[in-house]
Amino acid sequence: MTCPLGARTRRYEGRSGTTVQRALHLHPPHLNSQNAAMKFCSECGNKVVQRVPPGDHLPRFVCDACGTIHYQNPKIVVGCVPEHEGRILLCKRAIEPRLGFWTVPAGFMENGETLQQGAARECHEEAMARVEIGSLLSLVTVIGAHQVHAFFRARLLEPTYGPGPESLEVKLVTPEEIPWKDIAFQSTVFTLQRYLEDRAAGRENHYFATLERGTPRPLAS
Amino acid sequence: MTCPLGARTRRYEGRSGTTVQRALHLHPPHLNSQNAAMKFCSECGNKVVQRVPPGDHLPRFVCDACGTIHYQNPKIVVGCVPEHEGRILLCKRAIEPRLGFWTVPAGFMENGETLQQGAARECHEEAMARVEIGSLLSLVTVIGAHQVHAFFRARLLEPTYGPGPESLEVKLVTPEEIPWKDIAFQSTVFTLQRYLEDRAAGRENHYFATLERGTPRPLAS
Numbered sequence: 398m399t400c401p402l403g404a405r406t407r408r409y410e411g412r413s414g415t416t417v418q419r420a421l422h423l424h425p426p427h428l429n430s431q432n433a434a435m436k437f438c439s440e441c442g443n444k445v446v447q448r449v450p451p452g453d454h455l456p457r458f459v460c461d462a463c464g465t466i467h468y469q470n471p472k473i474v475v476g477c478v479p480e481h482e483g484r485i486l487l488c489k490r491a492i493e494p495r496l497g498f499w500t501v502p503a504g505f506m507e508n509g510e511t512l513q514q515g516a517a518r519e520c521h522e523e524a525m526a527r528v529e530i531g532s533l534l535s536l537v538t539v540i541g542a543h544q545v546h547a548f549f550r551a552r553l554l555e556p557t558y559g560p561g562p563e564s565l566e567v568k569l570v571t572p573e574e575i576p577w578k579d580i581a582f583q584s585t586v587f588t589l590q591r592y593l594e595d596r597a598a599g600r601e602n603h604y605f606a607t608l609e610r611g612t613p614r615p616l617a618s
Numbered sequence: 619m620t621c622p623l624g625a626r627t628r629r630y631e632g633r634s635g636t637t638v639q640r641a642l643h644l645h646p647p648h649l650n651s652q653n654a655a656m657k658f659c660s661e662c663g664n665k666v667v668q669r670v671p672p673g674d675h676l677p678r679f680v681c682d683a684c685g686t687i688h689y690q691n692p693k694i695v696v697g698c699v700p701e702h703e704g705r706i707l708l709c710k711r712a713i714e715p716r717l718g719f720w721t722v723p724a725g726f727m728e729n730g731e732t733l734q735q736g737a738a739r740e741c742h743e744e745a746m747a748r749v750e751i752g753s754l755l756s757l758v759t760v761i762g763a764h765q766v767h768a769f770f771r772a773r774l775l776e777p778t779y780g781p782g783p784e785s786l787e788v789k790l791v792t793p794e795e796i797p798w799k800d801i802a803f804q805s806t807v808f809t810l811q812r813y814l815e816d817r818a819a820g821r822e823n824h825y826f827a828t829l830e831r832g833t834p835r836p837l838a839s
Contacts, residue, residue: 437662467660470729505689
């Protein structure tokens with residue numbers, strides 16, 4: 398499951414006030430979403446309603462048939478900035494959202510892995526590159542997408558890379574070659590900027606950001 | 619939604635091989651779980667099966683009726699170590715799991731808030747205390763619980779606190795008074811230890827840990 402950053406934002410915009418659970422990737426939207434505008438109870442199959450449960454303060458999807466309360470919470474996206482001899486590994490996206498735009502390897506964290514393992518896995522899946530994950534670089538909350546993005550510094554273990562199934566192209570670029578106007582997601586722009594500033598200053602800090610949405614501008618829907 | 623840390627672990631143990639989506643709190647288990655052993659499709663209400671979808675590498679809950687793939691990912695728990703004049707604010711849990719054990723204020727991050735806002739909200743809900751959130755203290759992956767815990771340093775804005783609905787007791791303790799054997803969760807132990815070490819050394823680093831489970835020992839189920 399690689400690099401569906403921003404997908405939830407896109408669908409979120411089309412359904413104001415609803416929550417979109419899961420990004421879409423590789424499959425058509427109607428075949429691949431755990432749509433947070435939940436319709437049926439996953440425990441018993443009956444219809445759910447949205448309501449603030451007793452003792453709670455936020456509306457949840459509730460099943461009146463079996464009494465189950467279905468909570469929805471932010472998802473974690475893990476990624477890294479892989480470096481090799483001063484250059485940075487970027488991927489050109491082969492899938493929507495932001496097909497044809499550039500990003501660093503990143504995607505949804507899976508159950509059963511650490512943040513660092515997830516970041517390394519995504520790099521291997523999207524850029525066919527093996528990395529050593531380094532220090533924490535950024536933690537970005539994307540409010541509208543219900544996501545938290547965690548990026549790490551990373552080092553290529555060998556200069557071997559190439560496009561995985563969700564990438565059109567993968568290349569090492571110098572800081573001057575970064576296609577800033579064609580970066581897919583705002584969290585990537587923020588992260589790359591902090592990375593380069595820190596590298597120039599010889600430090601490895603971590604940075605927080607809050608974004609309302611994941612993409613630089615509204616997507617046509 | 620406050621401090622259900624570890625609840626998913628508890629249920630997870632009772633259902634080997636399944637995934638538990640959501641902790642239980644305040645309500646009986648059968649009335650309050652988004653059980654990750656999903657049975658019915660939340661899009662169309664038909665039964666789901668578990669299978670590796672085409673192009674994927676992990677089993678997911680899939681609906682053959684409407685084609686929806688339901689992803690399940692780690693949840694984020696946010697918390698803080700609130701300090702006031704050298705003492706630390708602890709809460710005695712009024713709910714399972716780990717009822718009667720001590721913890722720092724923490725709970726599941728909600729959609730629409732940042733990590734820091736969530737940590738401050740949980741402190742207000744559980745300890746009726748207002749805090750200023752400080753630097754990142756720890757990021758703990760709890761593998762078996764499908765959770766990532768993010769803890770921050772914090773400072774009480776005024777020495778006002780008390781038990782919220784999910785706490786039996788809230789108190790400020792000196793480092794010597796911390797009831798180490800009665801701390802509810804391993805991530806809290808790790809976090810408090812690093813906090814005190816850093817404070818003694820006059821630094822504010824952040825720390826990573828990976829835990830297989832959230833609680834110090836198996837819970838009777």
